Amino acid sequence: MSNPQSEPTYTIGELAREFAITPRSIRFYEEQGLISPARTGQNRIYCNKDRVRLKLILRGKRLGFSLAEVKNLFELYDTNPDSAVQLETMLQLTEQKRAVLTQQLEDITMLMQELDDVEARCQEELSELKRGNIA
C-alpha cells in the first residue's frame, strides 16, 4: 500500500546542512516537542511537514521568539477547536501575536531610519575626505 513514489523524506544530516544548523539542534527541537519525525528503527526520517516546521522554528528564532513561543504557535495552528470558547481564545491569541509583530515592524522601521542616518553621515564624511579636507 505504500506509494511507489510517495513523499520526499530527509535524514537529520540533510536537514541540518540545508538549514545550516547542527543535528543536535534538530534533536533538541524534537525533545522540546516541536517536531516528531518518523523512525526507521533508530533513525529519524523527516517528511515535508517536518521540514516546514523546521523552517518555521528558525523563522521564529530570527524574530526573537523562544522555542516555547514557537511551540505555542504550532499548537495554535494545529488545533482544530470544536467549541466556540476555544475559537474565541484562539482569536485572542492571534491578536496578541499580531500585536507583537506590529510592534516589531515599528521597531524595525525606526532602526532602519537610524541606519540611514549613520550611513548618510558616513557618506558625507567620505566625500569630504575625497575632496581632501583638513579643516
Next chain:
Amino acid sequence: MSNPQSEPTYTIGELAREFAITPRSIRFYEEQGLISPARTGQNRIYCNKDRVRLKLILRGKRLGFSLAEVKNLFELYDTNPDSAVQLETMLQLTEQKRAVLTQQLEDITMLMQELDDVEARCQEELSELKRGNIA
C-alpha cells in the same frame, strides 16, 4: 555654572518603572557597558541620553538582538571615524544590520499571513457554529 533648570534626570527606580523592567536589569546593562550614568556619591543619575539608550536597548531586545549586538550598534552610532577605512567598515556594518532587518521584515509578513489564515479559519468555523450546524 550649573543651569538653574538644566536637564531632567531620573533615578534608577523611575526608569525601571517607566520601562517596566527591574533596576537589576538596568545595572546589568551598565555592567555590560551599554550605559554609563553619572553619580551622586553612590547613587546613579540618569540623563536624557541614558534614557534614550535604555529605550534603544529594549527595542533591540524585542528584535532578538543580544546585548553585545546592541552595544555594537551603539559604538557604530557613537564613533566618529577619522579614517576612510573606518568609514568603509562602518558602511559595511550598517549594510549587515540592514540585511538582518530586511530578513526580519520578510519573516514578519509571512507570519502575519499565517495568522490571517488561522484567523480566517476561526471566523468561518464560528459563523458555522452560529448557524447551528452539526453535520
Next chain:
DNA sequence: TATGCAATTTACGTTAACGTAAACCTGAAC
C-alpha cells in the same frame, strides 16, 4: 534616636538553547 525606604555592592542561583564528549550501532564499501 529609631525606623523605614531606596539605593548600593557582592555573589551565588537559574533558565534557555544548545555544544561537546563518550560509547554504541549499522549498512555500505573495500
Next chain:
DNA sequence: GTTCAGGTTTACGTTAACGTAAATTGCATA
C-alpha cells in the same frame, strides 16, 4: 572482516541575561 561515515542515546558543560539574597549605606521622617 574491517573500516568508516552517519546515526543514536546519555550526560555533563556552557553562555547570556538576568533573579535573588545578604549585608551595607544614606536620607528623611516620626
